[in-house]
Amino acid sequence: MSERSGDAEALGGGRSPGPVLAVEGLTMHYSTRAGVVRAVDGVSFSVGKGQALGLVGESGCGKSSLALTLLKLLPENAQILSGRILLDGMDIVPLPEERMREYRWSRIAMVFQAAMNSLNPVYRVGEQIIEALEVHVESAREESLRRVRELYDLVNLDPSLIMRYPHEYSGGMKQRAVIAMALACEPDVVIADEPTTALDVIVQDHILREMKNVRAELGMSMIYVSHDMAVIAEVSDMVGVMYAGRLVELGSTVDVFRDPIHPYTRALTSAFPSVTGEKHELTVLPGEPPNMIDPPSGCRFHPRCPYATDPCRSETPPIVRRGGHWAACWNPTGEGA
Amino acid sequence: MVGYLLNRTFQILLTLFVFMSIVFFIVNAQPGDVSNVYALNPDLPPETRERLRDLFGVNEPLWKQYLVHVRNTLTGNFGVSFSNYPRSVADIVMERLPRTLALFMTATVLSFYLGFALGKIIAWRRGGWTEYTSTIGGVTLYTVFTPWFGLMMIWLLGFKAGWLPIGKFLDPELWRDAPTDANAVFGMMIATAVAASVIVFAVFALTKKRRGSGAALIRIGSLAGSLLVAVGIWLVAGTGYLAWDIIRHMVLPVVTLTLISFAGTMLLTRSSMLETMREDYVVAARAKGLPEKDVRDRHVARNALLPVVTSFMFSLAFAVDGGVIIESIFSWPGMGQTLVSAAVAEDLPLAVGAFVFVGSFILLAHLAADVLYVYLDPRIRY
Known part of the structure; x- marks a missing residue:
């Protein structure tokens, strides 16, 4: 070329x-x-x-x-x-x-x-x-x-x-x-x-x-x-979800949107209306992205996460793989959860 | 564009007319009148005095005098100078104006060139040795008491070192047997300078689209070439030594003026550059992989130039009244000195004429600035 x-x-x-x-x-x-x-x-x-x-x-x-x-x-x-x-x-x-x-x-x-x-x-x-x-x-x-x-x-x-x-x-x-x-x-x-x-x-x-x-x-x-x-x-074709400077979920677009693993991805996808899909209540994620000078310990999303547990607050979350995508989360949501 | 220019020209003529009228009435508002210089001579008998006043027309009502004044001005008749009798005002102004313009325009161009170049560098590399030196040095010179600094320059370079003449326009001894007079030589010098600048500008404009060392070589070549040709012509003509004498007399005031004023441009350029450097198109230029120098000169400095040009045009406009202080210190026979001596000698025709010329020039500079903006900033359309 x-x-x-x-x-x-x-x-x-x-x-x-x-x-x-x-x-x-x-x-x-x-x-x-x-x-x-x-x-x-x-x-x-x-x-x-x-x-x-x-x-x-x-x-x-x-x-x-x-x-x-x-x-x-x-x-x-x-x-x-x-x-x-x-x-x-x-x-x-x-x-x-x-x-x-x-x-x-x-x-x-x-x-x-x-x-x-x-x-x-x-x-x-x-x-x-x-x-x-x-x-x-x-x-x-x-x-x-x-x-x-x-x-x-x-x-x-x-x-x-x-x-x-x-x-x-x-x-x-x-x-x-x-x-x-x-x-x-x-x-x-x-x-x-x-x-x-x-x-x-x-x-x-x-x-x-x-x-x-x-x-x-x-x-x-x-x-x-x-x-x-x-x-x-x-x-x-692929989607990477970023939160507070980190990539929290990455995978093929279809998989990430159909079956989000990370609660943050889930929150993002449900904050948008779908024209063709089922009707659902739009949920708004409370709070704001953290201060990047002093980010939260453990999983950076934990202060805003509805599923947050103790390990989330102190330890870096493990990688969870499912289908064509992965996420860094202690409490993965969706089908496999 | 043409409509706009016509409109602006009309506005300028109107402004000039108002300015001329104000000058006339202010001059007439002071005690006494134009005939004082002659008519108050105690040796004159009263009849002669009245006759003189009639001849000057001051016995007429003011509005009639004003109409006569307007008619004379419009026909280019500025009268005769009292203190330089029998030379006409127009003749004197035509002799002094180019001298002031040559001195102050050279200094203004140099000071803006220096200020812009330095401002560009200190904005680009902030916090360096260059920034501290040029800022402290420049601001010190900018704020220093001008007459003192002028005298120090004369003392140092003219008196102590003896490199340069300490004042005046030329060296009379050298000119005593000269084949021609100073005004002719100076006129030719200005013509040479204008011709050389036109050629250099044309070459720069033609090579604008081209970049690289070839284009740079052509530009520098045109500059050096026209300089050489100019010097050659003067040497062949045999009056080169006279021109050189005038140039030598110009150096000290030009250097002094440049030194005391460049810091203003430098700081203006610096802040304008810093503002432009934040623009997205500068990041984009860098992302395109352009060399740093191109990003700085073509993208940042080119846009940072606009407010500097505004300031330049106003400085140029005021170059015409010639800093009275500088002209007095360096005994430069230009418009500033003319205005002062006309005022002191109560030479009213000369003072009024000089004012009208200064006003016209300032208004013309504004018009030139408007036209230049269109060329520099494509967003401006009239």
Whole structure:
């Protein structure tokens, strides 16, 4: 598909059969004046080629921090304490900034939260896409322009918009342009952080469907980050549920939604209405996500958990496996409980 | 855009007219009148005095004088200077205005360039040695008592070290046998500078889309090339030594002005940069894998530039009245000195004329600022 992957095949004998992206025991802390914020704590997951992983959780549970950590785009006060981020089997955590630059966008690209603001207001949108192309792909300007036209076609944007400024775009158009920009260098993984949160439901639906099609067409892997269970359910093959910096449940979307193990997952799924399923009383989870400077001991969810028992308060919960998914819980809920 | 410009031009003309009227009435509100300088001469017999007052038109009612004043101004007749008799006001202003503009525009451009470059760096690498030095040094110079600092510069560089002339526009001894006069040479210098800037700007604009070392080379080449050509032309013309004399006289006031004012721009740039650095498109630029320098210059500094340009245009506008203090300290024969001496000598036509020119220039600078914004910020459309 691209010259790059061709080169890689010639050099390294093809893509490794393992996952495109694997994260192992990733821990990232922010040091603030108030104390150390444990934003990402021992997170592990992997994404296969062409797969889509959804990360859900309430605001402030570390989803966006995790997304930024994967690109090592962290502010100065943040530190990756341990863990590995394996891109095609290669750990990018120890890479110096100069090397890391080559990986950004060409291997892992990102559709930012509030895509509206991730376009620089003083440059034409097309130029901002060409800029990304110029850094990673050596090509003439005409070549880059042709590529931008292709990308616009892919995300259903009128090519006449290429040389327009961001303020001349509508919200949905900007979102599409930002997606086109993420696809520019044919990355292996695209991270979409709340890709449709600011849009109305109709535009949201269109864009999600298009992203799904584009993924199928280009065979890239995706990580969706959202607080919106409905969005995640629609677009991902796998779901990871995050709570207070930890991954508490991970598995195939169907399994996780049909038969949640962790009480937090259960609470999240029952807080959303189902159009086609049975009617049920929407339950609202009481309380707020914990303070990440001083998180609760044991299972971090225990202060809000209706099933909490003594071990939950003091000891790290064990991994419970069931079907195609697992959860970290002392008192698993659902069928097997 | 055209409609907006027409509208703004109309507003400017209206403002200028109001300004001109206010200047006229304020001048007439003071005791005595324009004829005082001549008519109060005790050697004059009363009839002559009355005759003089009639000739000056001051015996007419004020509104009639005002109408005459308006008519004269509109036809470009600013009258004759009393203190430089028989030179016309327009002639004097045309001689002094370029001198002030050359001095203050050079200093303003330098001080903004320096301030912007430093502000950019200290915002990007916070808490470093550079930040402390430039902030403490810059703010000290910014707040220092200007006349004292000017005198210290003259004492140090002009008197003690003897590197630079201690004041004035030129060295009269050098010019005694000169083949041409100072105004002609200075006019040619300004023409050269304008031509060179136009060429350099054009090259920069043409290579805007191109990046990499090739484009940088072309830009630096155009800068060096036009400089060389300019110097060459002056050497061939044989008046180069005269131009050099004027430049030598400019150095001290320009350096002083730059030093006392760059910190304002530096701090403004710094805070504007810090604000812009928080924007999402900056994280996005970094995520795209752009080199740090591109993120800083193309994404952060380019957007942080907007408030700095506003401040620059206003500084430029006020460059025209020439810091009275700086011009007096360095005996620079520009608009500031002209205004002061006209006021002291009760040379009312010259004072009024100088005011009108200063006002027009400030209004023109505002118009230029409006046009520049459209170019710098695509969100602005009139």
